[in-house]
Amino acid sequence: MSQSGMSSSRLPATCLRMLRASSDTICKPSTRNFTSCQFRRPTPVAAQLRISRNALPSSAHHRLFSSTIRQHAKTVQQVKARNESGPFSWRAGILFFATGAGLIVYFKYEKERMQRQRIAEQNKGIGKPLVGGKFELKDSEGNIFTEDDLKGKYSLIYFGFTHCPDICPDELDKMAQMIDIVKQKKGNILKAVFISCDPWRDSPEVVKKYLAEFHPDIVGLTGDYDNVKAVCKAYRVYFSTPPELKPGQDYLVDHSIYFYLMDPEGDFVEAIGRERTAEQGAKAICDFASDWKGKINRE
Amino acid sequence: MKWWPFSSSGGDAQPKSSDGGIIAPTRTDRQACYNSRDIFFKxxxxxxxxxxxxxxxxxxxxxxxEHKIFEKDCASAWVKYFKQKRVVDWKKEEALRKYQMESSRMPPDIQQTSS
Structure with a gap:
């Protein structure tokens, strides 16, 4: 070969062109005829390549990117359909979108759950709770009711007074709706509690009569001045009942307008404000209850 | 002066429960009070x-x-509360209206203050 390379400069142009055009040709310098070029016999490898190239289109078994055997299209329509859609099909499309939609829904749900978990854990403080704590009041039968009686179920606490002009009745109607929605969706997991901030006028009997118009499940609590003042302080409720009452004095009581949601261990979870509808409030309670991993008394 | 003239017990004193509390107006009482209030406000x-x-x-x-009926159907504390609430609500609405007006012509306002 080195011999032919060295002498190639002396080869005529036609031979050079041929050399460039085909690697399979080789020119040998000849003493008799300078223009004698002869075609070299194709090598076995090149021959093989040529054969396999020719064989490719017709062969179903030698595919470059897929190891699966492609089935032969039986009709012209099938071939057409295959050529039009390429690697995409309806089935692949549906699967793609279904998976995507599924993931979006899952991530959204998971995000909401994490948010709730954060709210719930935020308030499950170490040491003294920020909202809530010990109290001793009387229920509508006159029995002692303490913070221990709240445990076992979620509790929804509302502070108000029976002589309240318009906000408390509206909120208690909302509470009644929430009780029904939660009961329907989650069973008997909620204890609704009304705590009076008006110890002078709201005796157990008055509270009982008052609440009967809203919902039979609402537990009404009241107590003497000091006990009511203490529970309001524990729940960060502004307490404005005058310490002494002149006979026949008529007054209003300022009070907080939040529902306090407490978990089955008696810890504060969240405050549900007036801006939320009964449906929204009930949904919040149901969602927290779904996340709850501990025990819930359903009796 | 009558405190709860609309309640069944009537009389001058506030109706007392057997355990010493003072009975609150019922749903019907409240509704009667709201109705009289609305008529008075109109x-x-x-x-x-x-x-x-x-x-x-x-x-x-x-x-x-209208005022007389309103005072008859509602406790005096409620009458006072609703009268004051009317003013507060109006001021709230007015403030909101003003805010909306101002926010709608915000760009020229900003230009004025900056120049």
Missing amino acids: CLDRNDILDSEDNPAQTVKACAE
Whole structure:
């Protein structure tokens, strides 16, 4: 070969062109005829390549990117359909979108759950709770009711007074709706509690009569001045009942307008404000209850 | 002065429960009070009176009958509360209206203050 390379400069142009055009040709310098070029016999490898190239289109078994055997299209329509859609099909499309939609829904749900978990854990403080704590009041039968009686179920606490002009009745109607929605969706997991901030006028009997118009499940609590003042302080409720009452004095009581949601261990979870509808409030309670991993008394 | 003239027990004193509490107005009582309040407020609207406590003479002149019924159907603390609430609500609405007006022409305002 080195011999032919060295002498190639002396080869005529036609031979050079041929050399460039085909690697399979080789020119040998000849003493008799300078223009004698002869075609070299194709090598076995090149021959093989040529054969396999020719064989490719017709062969179903030698595919470059897929190891699966492609089935032969039986009709012209099938071939057409295959050529039009390429690697995409309806089935692949549906699967793609279904998976995507599924993931979006899952991530959204998971995000909401994490948010709730954060709210719930935020308030499950170490040491003294920020909202809530010990109290001793009387229920509508006159029995002692303490913070221990709240445990076992979620509790929804509302502070108000029976002589309240318009906000408390509206909120208690909302509470009644929430009780029904939660009961329907989650069973008997909620204890609704009304705590009076008006110890002078709201005796157990008055509270009982008052609440009967809203919902039979609402537990009404009241107590003497000091006990009511203490529970309001524990729940960060502004307490404005005058310490002494002149006979026949008529007054209003300022009070907080939040529902306090407490978990089955008696810890504060969240405050549900007036801006939320009964449906929204009930949904919040149901969602927290779904996340709850501990025990819930359903009796 | 009658405190709860609409309650069944009547009389001058507030109705007391057997365990010493004072019985609250019922749902029906509340509704009666709200209705009388609305009638009274409509009368105030007609006569362009916002604060009836500030204009007692005008109120008595324009809506004496409505006022009397309102005071009959609601406890005195409620009457006072609703009268004050009317003023507070109006101020709230007014503030909101002003805010919306201002925010709608915000860009020229900003230009004025900056120049």
